Amino acid sequence: MARSQQVRSSKQRTLMHKKLEPSGPIGVAMARRVFVQSWIVTCIFVLLALPSIAQEPAPVPILITHVTVINPGTSSVQANRTVQIVGDRIISVTSSKELRNRKARVIDATGQYLIPGLWDMHVHSAFGDWFPGGRDIILPLFIANGITGVRDMGGDAPVLMAWRKQIAAGQIIGPRMIISGPMLDGYLPNGKLRFPSSIAITTPASAVEAVDSLKQQGVDFIKVQSVISHDAYLAAAAEARKQGLPIVGHVPDKVRIAEVSQAGQKSIEHLMGIFEACSTEEDKFIKGEGNLKLLLSTQDPKRCDSITRLLVKNQTWQVPTLAWQRGGTFLDQRDLKHQPLDKYVPAYWRDVTWRRFTDEMMPDLVRDPLPLRQEYFADNLKMVGALHRAGVPFMAGTDTAPGVYVMPGFSLHDELANLVEAGFTPMESLQTATSNPAKFLGLQATFGSVAPGKNADLVLLSANPLDNIRNTQKISAVIANGRLFDRAALDEILKQVESAASAQGH
Numbered sequence: 001m002a003r004s005q006q007v008r009s010s011k012q013r014t015l016m017h018k019k020l021e022p023s024g025p026i027g028v029a030m031a032r033r034v035f036v037q038s039w040i041v042t043c044i045f046v047l048l049a050l051p052s053i054a055q056e057p058a059p060v061p062i063l064i065t066h067v068t069v070i071n072p073g074t075s076s077v078q079a080n081r082t083v084q085i086v087g088d089r090i091i092s093v094t095s096s097k098e099l100r101n102r103k104a105r106v107i108d109a110t111g112q113y114l115i116p117g118l119w120d121m122h123v124h125s126a127f128g129d130w131f132p133g134g135r136d137i138i139l140p141l142f143i144a145n146g147i148t149g150v151r152d153m154g155g156d157a158p159v160l161m162a163w164r165k166q167i168a169a170g171q172i173i174g175p176r177m178i179i180s181g182p183m184l185d186g187y188l189p190n191g192k193l194r195f196p197s198s199i200a201i202t203t204p205a206s207a208v209e210a211v212d213s214l215k216q217q218g219v220d221f222i223k224v225q226s227v228i229s230h231d232a233y234l235a236a237a238a239e240a241r242k243q244g245l246p247i248v249g250h251v252p253d254k255v256r257i258a259e260v261s262q263a264g265q266k267s268i269e270h271l272m273g274i275f276e277a278c279s280t281e282e283d284k285f286i287k288g289e290g291n292l293k294l295l296l297s298t299q300d301p302k303r304c305d306s307i308t309r310l311l312v313k314n315q316t317w318q319v320p321t322l323a324w325q326r327g328g329t330f331l332d333q334r335d336l337k338h339q340p341l342d343k344y345v346p347a348y349w350r351d352v353t354w355r356r357f358t359d360e361m362m363p364d365l366v367r368d369p370l371p372l373r374q375e376y377f378a379d380n381l382k383m384v385g386a387l388h389r390a391g392v393p394f395m396a397g398t399d400t401a402p403g404v405y406v407m408p409g410f411s412l413h414d415e416l417a418n419l420v421e422a423g424f425t426p427m428e429s430l431q432t433a434t435s436n437p438a439k440f441l442g443l444q445a446t447f448g449s450v451a452p453g454k455n456a457d458l459v460l461l462s463a464n465p466l467d468n469i470r471n472t473q474k475i476s477a478v479i480a481n482g483r484l485f486d487r488a489a490l491d492e493i494l495k496q497v498e499s500a501a502s503a504q505g506h
Contacts, residue, residue: 059087060105062484064460066096067109071449072116073435075427077466083114085456088482092452105484112476113464115430116448117148117457119437120412122269122319122397125152125177126159128196130353131401133346135163136500138401138408139174141344144493145409146459146472148480149176149437149447151397153249153269154223155197157181161218170483173493176457178220178441183249184210184236185225194227201228204235211239221266224249237263254286261310267317267440269397270325271380274387278304292368292376299379304386312391317440320384322418323411324399329377331358331404332365341407344497346504354404385423394419395440396432413473426469456482 062085069081082096084104124131125138142150152160160179167174184207185198193200199210211222222240224233224247233252240247241264248267251257257273268274276285279298284290311318327334336358339345365373388394396419398411412433419429438448446455458479463471478485485493 059482061086061091061101061103062456062479062482063101063104063106064109064114064458065106067112067114067460068464069093069450070113070115070427070430070466071435071451072427072430073438073444073449081114083450083458085458085479085482088456090450090452090454090456090458093450107460107477107486109460109476111462113461113471114450115459115461115465115472116434116438116450116454117459117478117480118146118412118433118472119149119151119396120147120398120400120409120415120433121151121267121395121437121440122153122321122399123150123408124154124197124400124402125150125408126155126163126197127402128156130196130349132348133500133504134401135172135174137344137346137497137504139163139167139172140493140497141407141409142175143173143409143478143480143485144490144497145412146475146478147175147409147412148457148459148478149178151178151180151437151441153180153397153399154183154195154225155179155181157214157217157219168481173480175480180221180223180248181214181217181219183223183225184228184232186227186229186232188227195225198225201232201236204231207232207236208239211236211243211245215243215245219245221246221248223247224252224265226250226253226272228252230254234259234263237265253288256282256286258307258310261314261316264314265316267319267395269319269321270399271318271320271383274307274383275299275379277307292372296372296375296379308387308390308392311387315393317393317395318384318387319395319397320380321397321399321403321415322380322384322422323414324403324406325380326377326418327403327406328361329365329373331361333370334405336405339405341405341410344407344494344501345405346501348504349401353402357402357404381418381422384419388422388424388428393436393440394424394432395436396429413470416469416472420469426466429469430465430472 064083067081067083069078080096081093083093084091125134157179160177163174164177166172182197182199184201185193186201188194201207201210214222222245224236233255237247246266248265249269251260251268251273257277260273275295276282278300279295280300281290281294281298396412396415398406398415400406400408400411416429416433419432420426435448438444447457450458456479459475460477461471462474462476465471475490476487478490
């Protein structure tokens with residue numbers, strides 16, 4: 001009942017009592033009778049009014065029938081399954097012979113494959129003014145490529161948190177977001193911070209203050225960059241542990257990877273610190289006196305075995321970002337003027353932000369001969385394979401969008417292929433973007449597998465990714481938080497992104 005109706009009914013009852021003030025037994029009886037009649041009329045009025053109150057329609061169930069379900073975390077493959085989704089949850093996974101629901105939207109997935117939604121565990125979506133249009137370009141490109149979750153490794157916290165709310169409310173299209181907010185870093189020799197979305201750390205006390213401030217802002221974890229000092233890094237790691245926040249990111253220039261692992265850093269990006277730790281000249285690199293030729297010529301298997309055992313013991317996760325590594329190592333070999341995905345790239349990204357990166361990186365690149373760089377990237381692949389076989393845990397991440405033409409969404413499929421090239425099986429590669437992120441985030445109860453009770457974050461593929469990991473690109477449909485995007489809807493998303501990129505100044 002509306003508030004005005006309640007007020008009127010209350011006033012009517014008050015007036016009625018005043019008019020029928022009992023003056024004896026008959027008056028009392030009459031008053032009671034009139035009151036009861038009034039109460040009955042009021043109840044009937046309320047009941048009649050109820051159907052007119054707006055009700056949220058019950059979500060239409062989705063049935064994906066005759067599908068092969070792949071659960072990477074258990075290396076499970078189940079043929080001819082029916083997956084029932086109601087709202088944002090998977091309700092059941094049964095034999096396709098067992099379940100019928102006439103009210104459901106049925107997707108006949110005969111000959112198709114269902115995997116958990118993919119995660120990109122190293123992205124930057126709102127990075128100062130470097131990537132304008134992130135909401136309308138970066139976020140939907142993730143969904144169009146089956147990435148239903150991301151770990152944002154440095155960005156503008158208020159913007160990202162607003163996007164996260166809008167995504168959850170269905171107001172904009174995008175993935176789930178785990179957010180660090182601004183990164184902790186030190187000043188460059190020129191007195192500037194290298195990246196936007198950064199907090200300047202000059203002392204251990206300022207590191208503690210920054211961690212406490214980010215905790216109050218509600219971030220999910222702390223990200224460290226390269227220029228933070230040794231003592232400030234250790235202070236940040238200790239305060240993050242005290243505040244119950246995971247600390248992740250780079251191995252700072254003045255810190256050894258062994259110290260980072262022992263300090264409890266939960267993940268290391270870009271294979272940082274590992275080749276230096278394997279080198280007999282690690283001290284020179286800590287002093288900033290090393291180079292690529294020295295790095296590759298001083299690798300010691302015993303030192304490598306020692307640091308590998310430490311990483312396994314501490315379960316220090318690796319996010320090697322091989323797509324970024326390959327693109328950066330061979331940047332001078334790439335035809336940046338004829339990129340197949342250029343229609344999704346705003347002119348500002350290409351002509352300003354990525355140009356700045358290219359201009360910064362090129363002098364160091366050309367200093368190292370191409371064969372030396374080829375050897376280095378080949379060693380990156382070998383290192384990833386060796387660490388994986390030894391039991392170091394891995395996750396897939398790309399460093400989109402800062403990596404030059406490391407495109408949001410698309411690049412994760414490149415990364416999965418890179419991991420297979422490094423020695424992962426296709427199933428193990430899928431784990432790095434599904435069950436492993438769920439485990440890392442402590443969210444196995446809700447994400448990372450196709451099972452009853454889990455969130456409905458799913459990707460339907462028209463070809464088997466276990467036959468060829470590149471088949472993760474053959475997407476028939478994406479379900480993000482229970483919201484179905486069939487192939488036509490995904491194609492429409494790509495068209496809208498292309499328009500948004502053009503509107504930004506293509």
